[in-house]
Amino acid sequence: LYTYAGLQQMVDKYLVKNRITGRIYETPQMAYILIAMCLFDDLRAVKKAYDCFSTFKINLPTPIMAGVRTNIKQFASCVLVDVEDDLDSIFSSIHAVGKYTARRAGIGLNIGRIRPINSPIRGGEVIHTGLIPYLKNFESAVKSTSQNGIRGGSATVHVPFWHYEIEDVIVLKNNAGTDDNRVRKLDYSVQFCKLFYERLIANEDITLFSPHEAKGLYESFGDNKKFEELYVKYENSRTIKMKKKISARKLAEIFARERLETGRIYSMNIDNANQHGSWDTPVYMSNLCQEIIHPTEPISSIGDED
Secondary structure (H helix, E strand, C coil), X not given: CCXXXXXXXXXXXXXXXXXXXXXXXXXXXXXXXXXXXXHCCCHHHHHHHHHHHHCCCCCCCHHXXXXXXXXXXXXXXXXXXXXXXXXXXXXXXXXXXXXXXXXXXXXXXXXXXXXXXXXXXXXXXEECCCHXXXXXXXXXXXXXXXXXXXXXXXXXXXXXXXXXXXXXXXXXXXCCCCHHHCCCCCEEEEEECHHHHHHHHCCCEEEEECCCCCCXXXXXXXXXXXXXXXXXHHHHCCCCCCEEEEEHHHHHHXXXXXXXXXXXXXXXXXXXXXXXXXXXXXXXXXXXXXXXECCCCCECCCCCCC
C-alpha cells in the first residue's frame, strides 16, 4: 500500500536503525507487528491492531511509531508540564522538558503562575528577572535534543491574557527586536476568557496583574463567576502594587498581528475548556498542538511522585 515516497519516509523516520551507519533492522511489517505486540496482550487484539496499523486505518503518533518497541518505551506523543512560581519547580520543569524531548514527546508548557519582572522575592531581598530569561532556558532545553534524530523538539508556552508581562511575551516570536528580548523557537498560547471578550467588544480596558500578588486569581481562571469577582476586586484594590491598565483592543490587535505574521501564536479559551471539557477538576493548559486538555499539577522536583 506504500508509495515509494511513503516507504522512504517510513525507512528514514520510523524503522529501528543505526542512525550512524544507516543499517536498518526491520521491515514495515515487522515494525507494525512489534508495535501491536507492545500495545496489546491478547493475540486477537494484536492481529486486529496490526491490520488497522498496516492498512492505515489507524494513524499512529511519532513516539508510538518510532519508540514504543525499543528500550525507550515512550507512549506519549505530547507531555504537559506545569510550572510553579519557585526555583525548584522552574528548574525541575526545565529538566523534565529536556528529558521528554529526548524521548520524542512534544511539550505543552504552562508559565502562567510565574511572577513578572521586577517582582519582589523574599520580601524584596531580590528582584525577579521576569519570564524571558526562563523562557530562554526552556528554549535551550527543547532545542538541545533532537528526539533521537527523528524530529526536532518543540513546545507551546501558555500564559493568561492578564499576566503583567503579556505585552512582552506576545511578541517573542517575531523578527523585530534582538536576541536578548526575543525567544523565537518556542510557540505561544494566549489564554482568554469571557471577561476579555466583553471588554474587547465594549472597547474597554483590561488590567494586568502579577499572579503572585493577586492571590487566587490564577486558580480561579477558567471559572467565569469566581474569576470576574476577584478580577474586579483587584482592579479596585489600592493595596495591589503590580498592576497596569491597557486597552483590550490594543492587546487583541497585537495578538492578531503576531498570529498573522508568525502563524505560531494560538488562543485558548480557558473558560470554554473548563465548562465543556471532560474533567471535573480545573484545567490550566493544553498541549503542543492545542488539541487536548488535561488537568495538571505543577512539578515540584524531577522525582516528584505526584
